[in-house]
Amino acid sequence: MSDIIVEPLSSVDLSGASFEDLVAEMIRRLGEDPEREGMLKTPSRVAKSLSFLTKGYSETPDDIIGDALFEDCHRNMVLVKDIEVYSLCEHHMLPFFGKAHVAYIPDGRILGISKLARLVEVYARRFQVQERLTEQVAEAVWDTAKPLGVAVVVEAYHLCMMMRGVQKQNSKTITSAMRGTFLDDPRTRDEFLRLTTSSHQPL
DSSP, X not given: OXXXXXXXXXXXXXXXXXXXXXXXXXXXXXTOOTTSGGXXXXXXXXXXXXXXXXXXXXXXXXXXXXXXXXXXXXXXOEEEEEEEEEEEETTTOOEEEEEEEEEEEOSSEEEOHHHHHHHHHHHHSSEEOHHHHHHHHHHHHHHHHOOXXXXXXXXXXXXXXXXXXXXXXXXXXXXXXXXXXHHHOHHHHHHHHHHHHOOOOOO
């Protein structure tokens, strides 16, 4: 592969280049021909792909929740488990993927259940680090639903560790973020952790 020339970002004005042109230049600098048959449409495919994978930048928790908050006297834990997570590591732009478990204890209002998964999606579809993703989901539920407590656990595999660098194939990263009752009451926290780590038969 030919040497990659790295110029200081401040000295290069790329504002007039299309996304497709930038991708084609990247392909060229990596030693491939963007004009050959198999790669002719790659720049436009990459542009569309990255637009989808980062669509969370154009969404907010309030947009997602909308009017899906309902008055209800339910005051027990609500847990949505095994929400698929696909995100891009902001350090290497490589995917990390896994599952999120999101729980909250309502205080007079409940969320539409699908909204918990959609909140995860808002923050996963950005350039991320897993630690921040976990905190952002917890904070979004805390701010929008005003519950008594929130707990989020994310467990994920990172391709930046698996495909490059240390190349460790079986290491899983687990992060957690908790608010309210889940921090203050060990029994509530233990119940959440037991439910998220227990195996169960498919429905």
